[in-house]
Amino acid sequence: MTACHPTSRPTSRPTTRPATRQLARWATPAAAVLLLSACTSTDTTTPTSSEVDGAEVTAGQVSVQNCGRTVTLDEPAQRVVSGWTTSTEVLLAVDEGDRLVGQYNSANGTPSEEYADALAEIPVLSAAALTREQLAAAQPDLIWADGEYLFDGSQLPTIDELASQGTQVLVLSGFCGDDATAATVEDVFTDLDAIGTLLGETSATEELADELRERLDAVETRVADQPETPLVFIADYDGVLYTYDGVYTDIAEKAGGHNLYAGELPPGQYYSEISREDVLSRDPGTIVLLTGPGADTEAAVAGLSELLPGVAAVSEGRVVTMPESDSTNLRVVDGVERLSQALHP
Structure with missing residues (x-):
């Protein structure tokens, strides 16, 4: 079926998925019939077809x-x-x-x-x-x-x-x-x-x-001879600390760092709550503090100083802030560049 269109065109925080609720059906059967009638092409020309990854795809x-x-x-x-x-x-x-x-x-x-x-x-x-x-x-x-x-x-x-x-x-x-x-x-x-x-x-x-590939290649070349910087990714939500794996570990590696929590979170989780004592025991060389939309980064860093006063990265000013958005699409390349500059100025 050919779809109808109007003529005009147009926190890193571990988020709990929205609670589902029963809503009206997408379309009533009567509406579906009307939609089919209005949108089905009347062109009777037999199109040519081919296969893409095993699925038949018609020309166009x-x-x-x-x-x-x-x-x-x-x-x-x-x-x-x-x-x-x-x-x-x-x-x-x-x-x-x-x-x-x-x-x-x-x-x-x-x-x-x-x-x-x-x-x-x-x-x-x-x-x-x-x-x-x-x-x-x-x-x-x-x-x-x-x-x-x-x-x-x-x-x-x-x-x-x-x-x-x-x-x-x-x-x-x-x-x-x-x-x-x-x-x-x-x-x-x-x-x-x-x-x-x-x-x-x-x-x-x-x-x-x-x-984007050129930018990533440039970072790789720049950090190639630099020692890996041990670090942890942390987000602070009302005094509760979370750390991250997944794409954040890859960002760290490409930026010339090493995520101390890589591969240590529960299976299937890319974030997990952690204790202050656990961060202190690892004593990372750098902390990457993930910040959400509209965050006051200076206040966030100050708050971390109160939560983790015994961690060298905090007491010695090696806390790097990173917007949560720097983890997908174009922004993930921004994240690699910014982190690499912070770790290896």
């Missing part, structure tokens, strides 16, 4: 593999809903912001200065998780989601249900399923390739990927 369609699924659109996406601030920035970076009809989770990310003004013009469907009603009002043909957790058939329709209604879901590749421990810096290239294909703009995303 665009298709990618994502989280073990084949995501196929009858034509490049024209109406996109973004589920993460850094994903929104990618579309702005390749000059495709006019395809954005909405964003959600907007309160959970800090826009970069480069894209802040343009991002503020994108309609906010929800500052947090999205509801069925908000999604239906936006009428997207593609949702670029931060994970699969919302598509449970209760909070939102399942991914398969949405596909049957003409809306496809692309998930950030490091956040497939419930386990984000396998996320890496390299995911940015997988995701750029996928979104470029689904937008029909692979030349723009390939050019951007080349620029």
Whole structure:
């Protein structure tokens, strides 16, 4: 079925997933029939077809593999809903912001200065998780989601249900399923390739990927002969400390550091609560303090001094602040660069 579109186009904190609640169905059977009648193409030309990764793709369609699924659109996406601030920035970076009809989770990310003004013009469907009603009002043909957790058939329709209604879901590749421990810096290239294909703009995303690769290569060259700096990632929430693994460990390694908690968190978890005593026993050379949107970094560092006065990194001023957003998409490369400069000035 060819989807109908209007003529216009558009904390690092361990977050508890929004409680699901039973909402109205995505569309009533009668509405579905009307939609099919209005949107089904009358073209009787027999299209040619080919296979992409084992799935048949008709000429004119665009298709990618994502989280073990084949995501196929009858034509490049024209109406996109973004589920993460850094994903929104990618579309702005390749000059495709006019395809954005909405964003959600907007309160959970800090826009970069480069894209802040343009991002503020994108309609906010929800500052947090999205509801069925908000999604239906936006009428997207593609949702670029931060994970699969919302598509449970209760909070939102399942991914398969949405596909049957003409809306496809692309998930950030490091956040497939419930386990984000396998996320890496390299995911940015997988995701750029996928979104470029689904937008029909692979030349723009390939050019951007080349620029990012050059920046990462430059960091690798600069820190190649430097000793690894032992460090820990910490977030402080009302005096409760958390540490991180997953993509943060990869960021550290590429920046010339070593995460002392790498591989030590409970299976399947990329964050975990830790005690002050445990941090003190490891006595890291550097602490990377992750900060959320609108955080007062000076106050955050001062608060850490009160919580961990016996840790050398704190008492000797080796605390590096890092925005939580520097962990996905374009911003993960920013994170590698900034951390490498802090560890090896």
